Amino acid sequence: MLLGHTRITPPPPDGLYPFMVESGRNPHDLVAHVSFAPQRLASGGAFYDFTARYGAVREEDRVTLREYLGTVDELLAETLDLKRLLDLPLIALSNGQTRRARILQTLMRKPAPEVLVLTEPLTGLDVDHRPRLLRLLHALHTKRAPRVIMTLRGQDPVPDWITHIVRAENGKAIVGERSRMVSNQFGREQEPNAKYTNNSQRTGEPIVEICGLNIAYHERKVLTNVNWTIREGEKWHLKGPNVPTTTLQRQIGLVSPEQYNAFPRRIPGLSVRDAIGTGFDSTYAFRPRTKDEEAQVDKLINAFGIGIGKDGEKEFALLGAGEQALILLMRALVSKAPLLILDEPFAGMDDAMVVRAKRYLLEELEPYQAVVLVTHWAEEVPWPASVVQQLQLKDGTCA
Secondary structure, eight states: OTTSSSOOSSOOTTOSOGGGGGGOSOGGGGEEEEEOSOOOTTOSSOOOOTTGGGTOOSGGGOOBHHHHHOSOOHHHHHHTTOGGGTTSBGGGSOHHHHHHHHHHHHHTOSSOOSEEEEESTTTTOOTTHHHHHHHHHHHHHHTTSSEEEEEOOTTSOOOTTOOEEEEEETTEEEEEEHHHHHHOOTTOOOOOOOOOOOOOOTTSOEEEEEEEEEEEETTEEEEEEEEEEEETTOEEEEESTTOOOOOOGGGEEEEOHHHHHHSOOOSSOOBHHHHHHGGGTTOSSOOOOOHHHHHHHHHHHHHHTOOOOGGGOSBGGGSOHHHHHHHHHHHHHTTOOSEEEEESTTTTOOHHHHHHHHHHHHHTSOTTOEEEEEOSOGGGOOSOTTTEEEEEEETTEEO
Protein backbone atom coordinates (compact mmCIF):
# COMPACT_ATOMS: atom_id res chain seq x y z
CA MET A 1 0.00 0.00 0.00
CA LEU A 2 2.77 2.47 0.92
CA LEU A 3 4.49 1.74 -2.38
CA GLY A 4 1.34 2.12 -4.45
CA HIS A 5 0.92 -1.57 -5.28
CA THR A 6 -2.52 -1.68 -3.65
CA ARG A 7 -5.26 0.87 -2.99
CA ILE A 8 -7.59 1.74 -0.11
CA THR A 9 -11.33 1.69 -0.83
CA PRO A 10 -12.83 4.16 -0.28
CA PRO A 11 -9.71 6.36 -0.59
CA PRO A 12 -8.89 8.80 2.26
CA PRO A 13 -10.35 12.29 1.62
CA ASP A 14 -6.89 13.93 1.53
CA GLY A 15 -5.16 11.03 -0.20
CA LEU A 16 -2.76 8.47 1.23
CA TYR A 17 0.04 11.03 1.62
CA PRO A 18 -1.59 14.35 2.57
CA PHE A 19 1.72 15.85 3.76
CA MET A 20 3.31 15.31 0.33
CA VAL A 21 0.53 16.59 -1.94
CA GLU A 22 1.75 20.20 -1.90
CA SER A 23 5.04 19.26 -3.57
CA GLY A 24 3.23 18.88 -6.89
CA ARG A 25 5.00 15.55 -7.55
CA ASN A 26 3.61 12.06 -7.58
CA PRO A 27 3.78 10.99 -3.91
CA HIS A 28 4.85 7.50 -4.92
CA ASP A 29 8.02 8.98 -6.44
CA LEU A 30 8.89 10.34 -3.00
CA VAL A 31 8.73 6.94 -1.26
CA ALA A 32 11.88 4.80 -1.40
CA HIS A 33 11.79 1.14 -0.46
CA VAL A 34 14.88 -0.88 0.42
CA SER A 35 14.00 -4.54 0.83
CA PHE A 36 16.38 -6.80 2.67
CA ALA A 37 14.47 -9.96 1.90
CA PRO A 38 16.83 -12.25 -0.01
CA GLN A 39 16.93 -11.16 -3.62
CA ARG A 40 15.52 -13.60 -6.14
CA LEU A 41 18.43 -13.50 -8.54
CA ALA A 42 17.63 -16.96 -9.88
CA SER A 43 14.12 -16.13 -11.06
CA GLY A 44 14.63 -18.44 -14.02
CA GLY A 45 15.35 -22.12 -13.99
CA ALA A 46 19.13 -21.88 -13.84
CA PHE A 47 21.30 -21.96 -10.74
CA TYR A 48 23.94 -19.25 -10.61
CA ASP A 49 27.28 -19.63 -8.85
CA PHE A 50 26.76 -18.16 -5.39
CA THR A 51 30.41 -18.93 -4.49
CA ALA A 52 31.64 -16.36 -7.02
CA ARG A 53 32.22 -13.78 -4.27
CA TYR A 54 35.04 -15.97 -2.95
CA GLY A 55 36.92 -15.56 -6.22
CA ALA A 56 35.74 -12.30 -7.76
CA VAL A 57 38.29 -12.59 -10.52
CA ARG A 58 36.14 -12.60 -13.65
CA GLU A 59 36.03 -9.29 -15.51
CA GLU A 60 32.27 -8.90 -14.99
CA ASP A 61 32.76 -9.44 -11.25
CA ARG A 62 35.29 -6.62 -10.86
CA VAL A 63 32.80 -3.75 -10.70
CA THR A 64 33.67 -1.96 -7.47
CA LEU A 65 31.25 -0.52 -4.96
CA ARG A 66 32.38 2.98 -5.99
CA GLU A 67 31.65 2.25 -9.66
CA TYR A 68 28.29 0.74 -8.79
CA LEU A 69 27.23 3.77 -6.75
CA GLY A 70 28.52 6.39 -9.21
CA THR A 71 28.68 9.67 -7.28
CA VAL A 72 29.54 8.91 -3.66
CA ASP A 73 28.71 10.95 -0.56
CA GLU A 74 31.89 10.01 1.31
CA LEU A 75 30.67 11.44 4.63
CA LEU A 76 27.58 9.25 4.45
CA ALA A 77 29.73 6.33 3.31
CA GLU A 78 31.96 6.83 6.36
CA THR A 79 28.92 6.97 8.65
CA LEU A 80 27.84 3.57 7.31
CA ASP A 81 31.43 2.24 7.55
CA LEU A 82 31.59 1.77 3.78
CA LYS A 83 34.31 4.25 2.82
CA ARG A 84 37.06 1.65 3.30
CA LEU A 85 35.15 -0.75 1.04
CA LEU A 86 34.47 1.58 -1.90
CA ASP A 87 37.20 0.13 -4.10
CA LEU A 88 36.39 -3.53 -3.41
CA PRO A 89 34.57 -5.63 -6.05
CA LEU A 90 30.85 -5.45 -5.34
CA ILE A 91 30.55 -9.23 -5.41
CA ALA A 92 33.19 -9.54 -2.65
CA LEU A 93 31.05 -7.71 -0.08
CA SER A 94 29.45 -9.68 2.71
CA ASN A 95 25.70 -9.85 3.22
CA GLY A 96 25.74 -7.12 5.88
CA GLN A 97 28.05 -4.87 3.85
CA THR A 98 25.79 -5.22 0.82
CA ARG A 99 22.77 -4.23 2.91
CA ARG A 100 24.50 -1.07 4.11
CA ALA A 101 25.55 -0.28 0.54
CA ARG A 102 21.95 -0.47 -0.64
CA ILE A 103 20.89 1.96 2.08
CA LEU A 104 23.67 4.33 1.03
CA GLN A 105 22.58 4.10 -2.61
CA THR A 106 18.97 4.92 -1.70
CA LEU A 107 19.87 7.86 0.53
CA MET A 108 21.91 9.39 -2.31
CA ARG A 109 19.01 9.11 -4.74
CA LYS A 110 17.98 12.28 -6.58
CA PRO A 111 15.46 13.68 -5.93
CA ALA A 112 15.83 12.70 -2.30
CA PRO A 113 13.00 10.53 -0.92
CA GLU A 114 10.68 11.97 1.71
CA VAL A 115 9.78 8.54 3.12
CA LEU A 116 12.24 5.66 3.46
CA VAL A 117 10.75 2.18 3.98
CA LEU A 118 13.28 -0.42 5.17
CA THR A 119 12.44 -4.13 5.30
CA GLU A 120 14.33 -5.97 8.06
CA PRO A 121 17.25 -3.51 8.12
CA LEU A 122 18.95 -5.13 11.14
CA THR A 123 19.06 -8.69 9.83
CA GLY A 124 22.61 -9.62 8.88
CA LEU A 125 24.25 -6.70 10.70
CA ASP A 126 26.78 -7.40 13.45
CA VAL A 127 26.59 -5.90 16.93
CA ASP A 128 28.87 -2.98 16.00
CA HIS A 129 26.97 -1.91 12.89
CA ARG A 130 23.40 -2.20 14.23
CA PRO A 131 23.64 0.81 16.59
CA ARG A 132 25.61 2.71 13.95
CA LEU A 133 22.81 2.29 11.40
CA LEU A 134 20.09 3.04 13.95
CA ARG A 135 21.79 6.29 14.99
CA LEU A 136 21.87 7.41 11.36
CA LEU A 137 18.22 6.49 10.78
CA HIS A 138 17.20 8.28 13.98
CA ALA A 139 19.03 11.44 12.91
CA LEU A 140 17.42 11.35 9.46
CA HIS A 141 13.96 10.72 10.87
CA THR A 142 14.29 13.52 13.43
CA LYS A 143 15.02 15.96 10.59
CA ARG A 144 12.32 14.34 8.42
CA ALA A 145 14.92 13.97 5.72
CA PRO A 146 13.53 11.39 5.11
CA ARG A 147 10.90 10.03 7.47
CA VAL A 148 11.75 6.41 8.30
CA ILE A 149 9.44 3.39 8.44
CA MET A 150 10.95 0.01 9.34
CA THR A 151 9.44 -3.44 9.06
CA LEU A 152 10.93 -5.75 11.69
CA ARG A 153 10.60 -9.42 12.51
CA GLY A 154 8.69 -10.19 15.69
CA GLN A 155 11.91 -11.28 17.40
CA ASP A 156 13.82 -8.10 16.50
CA PRO A 157 14.34 -5.43 19.20
CA VAL A 158 12.41 -2.21 18.60
CA PRO A 159 14.69 0.88 18.57
CA ASP A 160 14.14 3.30 21.46
CA TRP A 161 13.17 6.19 19.19
CA ILE A 162 10.27 4.36 17.53
CA THR A 163 6.99 5.91 18.76
CA HIS A 164 4.29 3.82 17.04
CA ILE A 165 4.04 0.22 15.88
CA VAL A 166 1.79 -1.57 13.40
CA ARG A 167 1.64 -5.32 14.02
CA ALA A 168 0.47 -7.37 11.04
CA GLU A 169 -1.03 -10.61 12.31
CA ASN A 170 -3.54 -13.09 10.89
CA GLY A 171 -4.51 -10.77 8.07
CA LYS A 172 -5.15 -7.82 10.39
CA ALA A 173 -3.19 -4.70 11.27
CA ILE A 174 -3.07 -3.71 14.94
CA VAL A 175 -1.89 -0.14 15.52
CA GLY A 176 -0.76 1.44 18.76
CA GLU A 177 1.85 3.39 20.68
CA ARG A 178 5.16 1.71 21.28
CA SER A 179 4.68 1.26 25.05
CA ARG A 180 1.49 -0.77 24.60
CA MET A 181 2.54 -2.71 21.52
CA VAL A 182 5.94 -3.86 22.80
CA SER A 183 4.52 -5.13 26.09
CA ASN A 184 1.74 -7.07 24.33
CA GLN A 185 3.09 -10.21 22.66
CA PHE A 186 -0.23 -10.99 20.93
CA GLY A 187 -0.03 -14.73 21.46
CA ARG A 188 3.38 -15.32 19.94
CA GLU A 189 4.69 -18.88 20.00
CA GLN A 190 6.81 -19.74 23.00
CA GLU A 191 10.52 -20.38 22.60
CA PRO A 192 11.55 -24.05 22.88
CA ASN A 193 12.52 -24.94 26.43
CA ALA A 194 13.16 -28.67 26.17
CA LYS A 195 15.95 -30.05 28.31
CA TYR A 196 19.00 -30.44 26.11
CA THR A 197 21.35 -33.36 26.49
CA ASN A 198 24.67 -33.17 24.72
CA ASN A 199 25.56 -36.76 23.87
CA SER A 200 28.77 -35.90 22.06
CA GLN A 201 32.18 -35.92 23.66
CA ARG A 202 35.16 -33.67 23.03
CA THR A 203 37.05 -36.84 22.07
CA GLY A 204 34.74 -37.38 19.05
CA GLU A 205 36.27 -37.77 15.63
CA PRO A 206 37.30 -34.52 13.93
CA ILE A 207 35.07 -33.58 10.98
CA VAL A 208 37.04 -30.49 9.94
CA GLU A 209 40.63 -29.60 10.78
CA ILE A 210 41.82 -26.17 9.64
CA CYS A 211 45.48 -25.34 10.13
CA GLY A 212 47.00 -21.99 9.21
CA LEU A 213 44.19 -20.98 6.83
CA ASN A 214 44.72 -17.77 4.84
CA ILE A 215 42.17 -16.25 2.43
CA ALA A 216 42.58 -13.07 0.38
CA TYR A 217 40.68 -11.19 -2.31
CA HIS A 218 43.65 -10.17 -4.46
CA GLU A 219 45.71 -7.94 -2.11
CA ARG A 220 43.07 -7.75 0.64
CA LYS A 221 43.49 -10.34 3.39
CA VAL A 222 40.25 -11.75 4.76
CA LEU A 223 41.49 -14.55 7.03
CA THR A 224 44.97 -14.85 8.48
CA ASN A 225 46.43 -18.00 10.05
CA VAL A 226 43.13 -19.46 11.30
CA ASN A 227 43.31 -22.76 13.21
CA TRP A 228 40.05 -24.57 13.98
CA THR A 229 38.95 -28.15 14.65
CA ILE A 230 35.28 -29.19 14.55
CA ARG A 231 34.40 -32.54 16.12
CA GLU A 232 31.34 -34.77 15.91
CA GLY A 233 28.34 -33.41 17.79
CA GLU A 234 29.85 -30.01 18.59
CA LYS A 235 27.75 -26.85 18.39
CA TRP A 236 29.61 -23.72 17.28
CA HIS A 237 28.54 -20.09 17.16
CA LEU A 238 30.66 -18.30 14.57
CA LYS A 239 30.71 -14.52 14.92
CA GLY A 240 32.40 -11.66 13.16
CA PRO A 241 32.06 -9.35 10.14
CA ASN A 242 32.22 -10.90 6.66
CA VAL A 243 32.35 -14.46 8.02
CA PRO A 244 33.26 -16.83 5.16
CA THR A 245 31.62 -20.23 4.65
CA THR A 246 32.71 -22.95 2.24
CA THR A 247 30.88 -25.63 0.29
CA LEU A 248 32.01 -29.24 0.83
CA GLN A 249 28.91 -30.63 -0.96
CA ARG A 250 27.92 -34.08 0.33
CA GLN A 251 29.57 -33.78 3.74
CA ILE A 252 27.86 -30.50 4.59
CA GLY A 253 24.28 -29.37 4.99
CA LEU A 254 24.47 -25.70 4.03
CA VAL A 255 22.03 -22.81 4.09
CA SER A 256 23.00 -19.16 3.50
CA PRO A 257 21.61 -15.89 2.10
CA GLU A 258 23.73 -16.36 -1.03
CA GLN A 259 22.30 -19.83 -1.58
CA TYR A 260 18.78 -18.47 -1.16
CA ASN A 261 19.47 -15.89 -3.87
CA ALA A 262 20.86 -18.54 -6.20
CA PHE A 263 18.19 -21.24 -5.87
CA PRO A 264 16.26 -21.82 -9.15
CA ARG A 265 12.72 -20.41 -9.28
CA ARG A 266 11.42 -21.28 -12.72
CA ILE A 267 7.62 -21.60 -12.89
CA PRO A 268 6.57 -24.38 -13.22
CA GLY A 269 9.54 -25.78 -11.37
CA LEU A 270 10.47 -27.64 -8.22
CA SER A 271 7.76 -28.51 -5.74
CA VAL A 272 8.42 -28.06 -2.03
CA ARG A 273 9.17 -31.79 -1.74
CA ASP A 274 11.57 -31.65 -4.66
CA ALA A 275 13.33 -28.56 -3.31
CA ILE A 276 13.87 -30.28 0.04
CA GLY A 277 14.94 -33.48 -1.74
CA THR A 278 17.76 -31.76 -3.62
CA GLY A 279 19.57 -31.65 -0.28
CA PHE A 280 20.38 -35.37 -0.44
CA ASP A 281 22.99 -34.71 -3.13
CA SER A 282 23.57 -30.96 -2.72
CA THR A 283 22.34 -30.48 -6.27
CA TYR A 284 19.69 -28.12 -7.61
CA ALA A 285 17.68 -30.39 -9.88
CA PHE A 286 15.10 -33.13 -9.39
CA ARG A 287 16.04 -36.79 -9.19
CA PRO A 288 13.91 -39.78 -8.13
CA ARG A 289 14.09 -40.48 -4.41
CA THR A 290 14.15 -43.77 -2.52
CA LYS A 291 11.44 -44.76 -0.04
CA ASP A 292 13.74 -43.94 2.86
CA GLU A 293 14.45 -40.51 1.41
CA GLU A 294 10.73 -39.83 0.90
CA ALA A 295 10.14 -40.80 4.52
CA GLN A 296 12.77 -38.31 5.68
CA VAL A 297 11.18 -35.54 3.59
CA ASP A 298 7.80 -36.40 5.15
CA LYS A 299 9.32 -36.26 8.63
CA LEU A 300 10.65 -32.76 8.05
CA ILE A 301 7.40 -31.47 6.55
CA ASN A 302 5.46 -32.83 9.54
CA ALA A 303 8.00 -31.52 12.06
CA PHE A 304 7.93 -27.96 10.79
CA GLY A 305 4.15 -27.99 10.33
CA ILE A 306 4.02 -25.18 7.83
CA GLY A 307 1.28 -24.49 5.30
CA ILE A 308 3.09 -25.74 2.22
CA GLY A 309 0.26 -27.69 0.70
CA LYS A 310 -0.84 -31.31 0.78
CA ASP A 311 2.19 -33.60 0.72
CA GLY A 312 4.44 -30.63 -0.06
CA GLU A 313 3.33 -30.35 -3.67
CA LYS A 314 3.10 -26.54 -3.75
CA GLU A 315 5.46 -24.75 -6.11
CA PHE A 316 8.57 -23.63 -4.23
CA ALA A 317 8.80 -20.48 -6.35
CA LEU A 318 5.27 -19.39 -5.36
CA LEU A 319 5.90 -19.43 -1.60
CA GLY A 320 6.62 -16.31 0.44
CA ALA A 321 10.18 -15.31 1.31
CA GLY A 322 9.96 -16.69 4.85
CA GLU A 323 8.54 -20.03 3.71
CA GLN A 324 11.25 -20.35 1.07
CA ALA A 325 13.93 -19.68 3.69
CA LEU A 326 12.41 -22.38 5.89
CA ILE A 327 12.31 -24.86 2.99
CA LEU A 328 16.00 -24.27 2.29
CA LEU A 329 16.78 -24.90 5.96
CA MET A 330 14.86 -28.19 5.67
CA ARG A 331 16.90 -28.92 2.53
CA ALA A 332 20.10 -28.54 4.57
CA LEU A 333 18.73 -30.87 7.28
CA VAL A 334 17.27 -33.63 5.12
CA SER A 335 20.45 -35.64 4.48
CA LYS A 336 21.47 -35.69 8.16
CA ALA A 337 24.93 -34.56 7.11
CA PRO A 338 27.67 -34.85 9.75
CA LEU A 339 28.30 -31.09 9.52
CA LEU A 340 25.67 -28.36 9.19
CA ILE A 341 26.76 -24.84 8.28
CA LEU A 342 23.83 -22.51 8.92
CA ASP A 343 24.70 -19.00 7.74
CA GLU A 344 22.00 -16.57 8.94
CA PRO A 345 19.40 -19.33 8.54
CA PHE A 346 16.49 -17.36 10.03
CA ALA A 347 16.70 -14.32 7.71
CA GLY A 348 13.24 -13.56 6.35
CA MET A 349 11.39 -15.92 8.71
CA ASP A 350 8.65 -14.75 11.06
CA ASP A 351 8.85 -15.57 14.77
CA ALA A 352 6.67 -18.70 14.50
CA MET A 353 8.99 -20.14 11.85
CA VAL A 354 12.07 -19.25 13.90
CA VAL A 355 10.64 -20.97 16.99
CA ARG A 356 9.91 -24.16 15.03
CA ALA A 357 13.32 -24.15 13.39
CA LYS A 358 15.12 -23.63 16.71
CA ARG A 359 13.06 -26.39 18.33
CA TYR A 360 14.10 -28.84 15.61
CA LEU A 361 17.77 -27.88 15.94
CA LEU A 362 17.52 -28.28 19.71
CA GLU A 363 15.65 -31.59 19.83
CA GLU A 364 15.93 -33.52 16.57
CA LEU A 365 19.54 -33.54 15.41
CA GLU A 366 21.52 -36.78 15.53
CA PRO A 367 24.17 -37.01 18.27
CA TYR A 368 26.97 -37.16 15.68
CA GLN A 369 25.89 -34.00 13.84
CA ALA A 370 28.06 -30.94 14.35
CA VAL A 371 26.65 -27.47 13.66
CA VAL A 372 28.31 -24.16 12.83
CA LEU A 373 25.72 -21.39 13.25
CA VAL A 374 26.69 -18.05 11.73
CA THR A 375 24.56 -15.30 13.26
CA HIS A 376 25.01 -11.83 14.70
CA TRP A 377 22.13 -12.41 17.14
CA ALA A 378 22.92 -14.37 20.31
CA GLU A 379 19.18 -14.92 20.79
CA GLU A 380 19.08 -17.04 17.63
CA VAL A 381 21.38 -19.72 19.09
CA PRO A 382 19.03 -22.57 20.11
CA TRP A 383 21.37 -24.50 22.41
CA PRO A 384 22.29 -23.69 26.03
CA ALA A 385 25.38 -21.56 26.48
CA SER A 386 27.00 -24.40 28.43
CA VAL A 387 27.32 -26.56 25.30
CA VAL A 388 27.97 -23.91 22.65
CA GLN A 389 31.53 -23.10 21.63
CA GLN A 390 32.28 -19.72 20.10
CA LEU A 391 34.70 -18.64 17.43
CA GLN A 392 35.05 -14.87 17.11
CA LEU A 393 36.66 -13.59 13.92
CA LYS A 394 38.00 -10.06 14.08
CA ASP A 395 40.19 -8.39 11.47
CA GLY A 396 40.65 -11.77 9.83
CA THR A 397 42.01 -13.57 12.88
CA CYS A 398 40.53 -15.60 15.72
CA ALA A 399 39.87 -13.18 18.57
